[in-house]
Amino acid sequence: MQMGSHHRDALADLLVWRRDVRHFKADPVAPEVLARLRDAMDCAPAVGNARPWRVFQVEDRAKRQAVLENFKAANDKAAELYCDEKAEAYRALKLSGLQEAPVHLAIWTETAPAEGAGLGRQTMPEMLAYSTVTAIQTLWLAARAENIGVGWVSILDPKGVKAVFDVPDSWSLTGYLCLGHPADTSDTPLLHRAGWQKNTTTYWEIT
Structure with missing residues (x-):
């Protein structure tokens, strides 16, 4: 299939x-x-075709509450890194949609998958986690095409989250996502609007 300018746009x-x-x-x-x-994630690239991502759609209220409490504790600890006005600015940020989002996805990386027979990850085993990240990004773009918003909650203690879900030892938490219809839409990142930081220029050097 030949891609056209409408695909690019x-x-x-x-x-x-x-x-x-x-x-x-x-x-x-x-x-x-x-x-x-879910079908969009199936189109994501994966090292050695290992497809290491494992996805839980979290409906259980107790599990959701445990993740929320995990976030609150981690967020309070993170706030201690800042002082004075920066600390106040940090605490004013809304850093998760855990309480409002109708859909929660806990996404794991299987760090020892049989699939792929080890191809492409002998010297860089982290490629498995990178593969899961590409699957998340693929889902994220597909969600935007559906007018569904996605929020990635990174302020979590992964060991605590792992205990909540009782997953195999070989599973590593890669992302916890909130999905739903956005309350508002903007092409300006929230951290820009909040005055936290604007984008820096992509470092790209010819060498």
Whole structure:
């Protein structure tokens, strides 16, 4: 299939409008939309075709609450790194949509998959986690095309989250995502709007 300029333009729009969403409406995400997002992840590249990502759609209220408490504790600890005005600015940031988002996804990397027979990861085993990240990014862009927002919650103690889900020892937490219909839409990152930091220029050198 030959790609045309309309594909390029559509992708450019998705990249610009792909924002980390933390304010969600309570409306549920349709099952058929979630099915399409799952199918999109199947298109992601993976080292040695190992496809190491493992996804939990978290519906259990107790598990959700445990993750929320984990976040609150980790967030309080992170806030201690800052002083004075920066500390105040940090605490004013909304850094997760855990309480509002209708869909929670806990995404793990299987660090010892049989699939792929070790191809491509002997010298860089971290390629497995990178593969999971590409699957998350693929889901993220597909979600934006569905007008679904995604927020990646990184302020978590992964050991604590792992204990909540009782996953195999070989599984490593790569991402905890909140999904839902955005309460508002903007092509300006939230951290820009909050005055925390604007984008730096991509380092790209010819050598």
